[in-house]
Amino acid sequence: MKDLRDLPQDATIEADLCIIGAGAAGITLARRLRGQGHRVLLLESGGFEYSAQAQDLYKGRLTGLPYIPLDTARLRYFGGATMHWEGMCVPLMPLDFDRRSAVPDSGWPISYDDVARYYGEAQEVCQLGPLRYDLSDWLDPEARLPDLSRVQSRVFQFGPPTRFGAVYRQELVNAEDVTILLHANVTEIMVDDGGEVVSGLRLATLDGTTATARAGRYVLACGGIENPRLLLSSDQVHTAGIGNSHDTVGRYFMEHFETWPVNIAMTTPKEKVQPYFGFNVEGLYLKPCMVLEPKVQEELGVANGGATLDSVAYHEDVTGFVALRRLLNGVRKGDLDEALETLPLILADLDDVAEGTWRKLNGQRYRPLAGDGHAVSVKIYGEQVPNPDSRVMLGDDRDVLGMRRPVLDWRLTDLDRHTAVTSARVIGEGLAGEGAGRARMAEWVEDEGWPDSLEGGMHHIGTTRMSANPRHGVVDGDCRVHGMRNLYIAGSSVFPTCGYANPTLTIVAMALRLADHLSMRMAAVMPDVQGGKE
Secondary structure (H helix, E strand, O other): OEEHHHOOOOEEEEEEEEEEOOOHHHHHHHHHHOOOOOOEEEEOOOOOOOOHHHHHHHOOEEEEOOOOOOOOOOOOOOOHHHHOOOOEEOOOOHHHHOOOOOOOOOOOOOOHHHHHOOHHHHHHHOOOOOOOOEHHHHOOOOOOOOOOOOEEEEEEEEOOOOOHHHHOHHHHHHOOOEEEEEOOEEEEEEEOOOOOOEEEEEEEOOOOOEEEEEEEEEEEOOHHHHHHHHHHHOOOOOOOOOOOOOOOOOOOOEOEEEEEEEEEEEOOOHHHOHHHHOEEEOOEEEEEEEEEOHHHHHHHOOOOEEEEEEEHHHHOOOOHHHHHHHHHHHHHHOOHHHHHHOHHHHHHOHHHHHHHHHHHHOOOOOOOOOOOOOEEEEEEEEEOOOOOOOEEEEEEEEOOOOOEEEEEEEOOOHHHHHHHHHHHHHHHHHHHHOOOEEEEEOHHHHOOOOOOOOEEOOOOEOOOOEOOOHHHOOEOOOOEEOOOOOEEEOOHHHOOOOOOOOOHHHHHHHHHHHHHHHHHHHHOOOOOHHHOOO
């Protein structure tokens, strides 16, 4: 482990492979490649702990739909976004890799099986349970569930959550062939005059130390905002930015939009739907979700989407245990008025207070009780369809290193709205038809546009998308940048579509796949591209 601040000014650091970014993708790559005889350099902009100064480099401007500030949605220190994620995981589905008639620009240049073979190992990296994601695999065979013929019942698995920067730090620090370089901000990817080979990286610290990193191969693993930002900023040879000959870098920004289109007033005995509110199996928390069958998605002309059930009381922050948390927070802040407001809610829902407190003390996730007469909210985790007008660009403002800050223009389409509303309606009507209760669509569904409660999952996807044809994307099926011999990209920015699945599990699986490809390339008797040819 080294700190760029401690190196001589204008030092040169050499390696066989340089990984830019130490998040889930970068750390997975480094772990996979250690011990294979290759010198691996892992660059991290921050340190091992959070720093407000490093975090400031993540600030940017938002246009389009309201979104979380860019310096809130990400973390710029060792471990990246895994240092604040929930550990929520589910694999992509086979249909997510297919070309779908209803989804523009869909279809991956690789198959589901190409990625699925790595999901088992990715489960272990993310400290999850067995690779089982059908709800029926986790329930007693005698369990009674609603018969939803048009819907698959799957689950999300929740890890501890795994803080990659803490869990895997010492392993990489101890690895003789891996060098972690902290406080190393990449300000430019340098390209040779021919424009096909990366010749080095310009590095800088916040206190003015500069250096150069040189390697045979490079992997950009900085996330769906910073990956396009760095490519677009590196315009000395490619004036439009590296990999941007066809104006695709930064386009097709996708999120998992979250919204609540339908509520159900429950009338069925709670045992029939209670599993959908989440449960624990041997310390593993599982949250079931409902997904329209692929043939139903095609029939209705919608993209993919997962639906979960939550108590409306929980969604509206008024359950007994949530009220107790508000009371304690009010006492800590010295806001006695807020604390006193919660007392009636606590006294009216003591069963939930007891349930939530017991789960908290036993290290389990809180979930609200569901019973007759409770209103249930159907939450949609929607697949945003590829849209070239939803994009990351460079703004005019610059950070302290002189780099232009990013601008995010998040846009959704009518098809995205159709997916959310239609999926929720089918699932809501299916539950109602099974006697679960009365389904009622939210008021915003009858209007145009999106509700104020619309949220994104802080998943930055698609901005350096994978394609067989360079005109349609940024990287090929091996994650190598089109037109470049030795530059690769890791992370969800290469996903052509996003399904409804939280991306981290697939990020890790894809990083394992890329590491194996790079290992094969570096082990083969091939000239080093550092000299200019491969």
